[in-house]
Amino acid sequence: MQEKWWHNAVVYQVYPKSFMDSNGDGIGDLPGITSKLDYLAKLGITAIWLSPVYDSPMDDNGYDIADYQAIAAIFGTMEDMDQLIAEAKKRDIRIIMDLVVNHTSDEHAWFVEACENPDSPERDYYIWRDEPNDLDSIFSGSAWEYDEKSGQYYLHFFSKKQPDLNWENEKLRQKIYEMMNFWIDKGIGGFRMDVIDMIGKIPDEKVVNNGPMLHPYLKEMNQATFGDKELLTVGETWGATPEIAKLYSNPERHELSMVFQFEHSLLDNEPGKEKWDLKPLDVSELKAVLSKWQTELGNEGWNSLFWNNHDLPRIVSRWGNDKEYRVRSAKAFAILLHMMKGTPYIYQGEELGLTNTPVSSIEELDDIESINMYHDRIERGFSVESIMESLNAKGRDNARRPIPWTAEANGGFTTGTPWLALNPNYKEINVEAELQNPDSVFHTYRKLIQLRKDHPIVVWGDYELLETNSNVFAYYRTLGEERWLTVVNLSDSEEEISVDARFNKVLVANTEDEITDLHAYKLSPWQAFVVELSGN
Numbered sequence: 111m112q113e114k115w116w117h118n119a120v121v122y123q124v125y126p127k128s129f130m131d132s133n134g135d136g137i138g139d140l141p142g143i144t145s146k147l148d149y150l151a152k153l154g155i156t157a158i159w160l161s162p163v164y165d166s167p168m169d170d171n172g173y174d175i176a177d178y179q180a181i182a183a184i185f186g187t188m189e190d191m192d193q194l195i196a197e198a199k200k201r202d203i204r205i206i207m208d209l210v211v212n213h214t215s216d217e218h219a220w221f222v223e224a225c226e227n228p229d230s231p232e233r234d235y236y237i238w239r240d241e242p243n244d245l246d247s248i249f250s251g252s253a254w255e256y257d258e259k260s261g262q263y264y265l266h267f268f269s270k271k272q273p274d275l276n277w278e279n280e281k282l283r284q285k286i287y288e289m290m291n292f293w294i295d296k297g298i299g300g301f302r303m304d305v306i307d308m309i310g311k312i313p314d315e316k317v318v319n320n321g322p323m324l325h326p327y328l329k330e331m332n333q334a335t336f337g338d339k340e341l342l343t344v345g346e347t348w349g350a351t352p353e354i355a356k357l358y359s360n361p362e363r364h365e366l367s368m369v370f371q372f373e374h375s376l377l378d379n380e381p382g383k384e385k386w387d388l389k390p391l392d393v394s395e396l397k398a399v400l401s402k403w404q405t406e407l408g409n410e411g412w413n414s415l416f417w418n419n420h421d422l423p424r425i426v427s428r429w430g431n432d433k434e435y436r437v438r439s440a441k442a443f444a445i446l447l448h449m450m451k452g453t454p455y456i457y458q459g460e461e462l463g464l465t466n467t468p469v470s471s472i473e474e475l476d477d478i479e480s481i482n483m484y485h486d487r488i489e490r491g492f493s494v495e496s497i498m499e500s501l502n503a504k505g506r507d508n509a510r511r512p513i514p515w516t517a518e519a520n521g522g523f524t525t526g527t528p529w530l531a532l533n534p535n536y537k538e539i540n541v542e543a544e545l546q547n548p549d550s551v552f553h554t555y556r557k558l559i560q561l562r563k564d565h566p567i568v569v570w571g572d573y574e575l576l577e578t579n580s581n582v583f584a585y586y587r588t589l590g591e592e593r594w595l596t597v598v599n600l601s602d603s604e605e606e607i608s609v610d611a612r613f614n615k616v617l618v619a620n621t622e623d624e625i626t627d628l629h630a631y632k633l634s635p636w637q638a639f640v641v642e643l644s645g646n
């Protein structure tokens with residue numbers, strides 16, 4: 111496989127509303143992000159995936175875009191954006207923009223024109239029908255909304271304020287490519303493509319993901335925009351299997367660099383049901399799924415590695431132990447993921463071991479998906495208790511609380527009133543405290559990133575799962591003569607491993623436990639380490 115910069119990259123996702131507020135309005139902004147670039151450089155990341163900062167009424171926190179070529183006033187100006195790109199570049203950090211082109215905001219000029227003037231070309235940029243079918247919105251309720259004025263229904267797979275675009279319209283596709291080139295010309299490092307597997311939909315046949323035109327559209331996009339540039343492109347593809355991932359990311363097919371697969375992320379809900387229908391994680395399933403992804407892409411695709419993003423709960427609360435083993439289990443998940451093959455993504459605050467923020471009432475939440483689900487489930491007869499249990503486990507606001515920078519009021523995130531309250535534990539868990547403590551979660555992330563930079567085995571080594579007790583996740587990476595072993599105990603109990611190998615040195619570990627003979631080694635709860643094996 112031809113080596114590209116993004117094979118070696120470590121990406122950090124910034125959710126702008128919650129990262130750092132520079133002007134005291136309680137909302138994170140672009141100058142706030144720029145002011146924290148030195149912190150990110152210290153962590154060692156080499157790219158930032160910036161969640162949407164475009165002009166938007168913020169019905170879905172910016173995933174509802176009203177103007178792709180303007181910056182939302184709450185985040186700053188285009189000059190602020192240019193400055194962020196330039197300042198990041200000085201620190202060898204590239205900016206990956208969020209490309210949300212499955213839908214726009216209903217306040218986008220195209221949709222406004224489409225509604226006001228049904229004879230306009232813009233009408234066909236969206237999907238209109240005289241009668242709705244029974245497709246559901248991902249944010250609850252029907253996917254169709256009636257427009258009184260024109261007497262037709264428009265399609266929206268997300269909120270009513272996010273009408274789906276009609277990719278069958280060639281003129282629309284060209285407009286999207288022009289807009290992408292506007293950003294490419296600004297010197298960005300790539301695009302993260304929101305729900306990109308939905309653009310080939312055929313609503314009348316209820317084909318939503320992976321429609322027949324999806325890959326032809328992506329090939330066309332590649333040629334019209336980033337094909338001859340060195341950009342990182344990553345598609346959000348919820349239903350991808352390794353075979354599907356190869357269609358996107360096989361370099362010979364000239365589509366994307368990689369995709370986000372979510373198979374591991376679906377392991378803790380009842381199969382076939384909604385994400386709110388909770389089921390405990392079975393570690394052996396996690397081992398099977400991640401190992402499949404590690405081995406099956408071969409040279410025909412590239413993995414992205416992640417536990418968290420702005421849609422998912424915090425990993426340490428989700429599958430770790432965010433109480434007595436918070437630090438250890440946060441580090442265990444970091445070690446487990448960062449020694450795998452693929453490009454790692456860190457979601458803001460993950461490097462601090464931030465936890466979920468349980469609430470007792472829906473009033474304390476802001477997220478449209480959570481609020482819609484609450485009302486939908488109340489109507490369907492669910493108890494408030496069960497709904498709150500699901501929201502506290504999986505609701506998106508768990509990941510969206512502002513970043514605690516210090517132990518001061520509101521974690522030093524803002525001098526005003528934060529748009530969403532911080533997790534009350536910010537006095538103990540914050541950036542300043544993490545930086546000061548050499549044993550913090552932050553320093554483990556920093557070390558893991560440095561190991562990846564220093565050792566090609568982390569980027570290129572072959573992966574092999576080691577058969578172990580079900581709660582222990584252990585795997586080898588091998589490159590030429592070099593062989594590393596990662597061992598992670600994903601449980602609150604002691605476990606044992608037996609490996610017929612000797613090692614030279616410990617590369618990273620999350621406990622002070624002495625690591626001796628691997629033939630019958632007792633792992634303490636959540637213990638994790640990486641060793642370099644000796645040649646025989």
Ligand code: NOJ
Pocket residue numbers: 170173174210268304305346420421
């Ligand atoms: C996926 C994004 O990650 C999520 O936050 C958003 O709500 C939907 N796509 C709609 O854009």
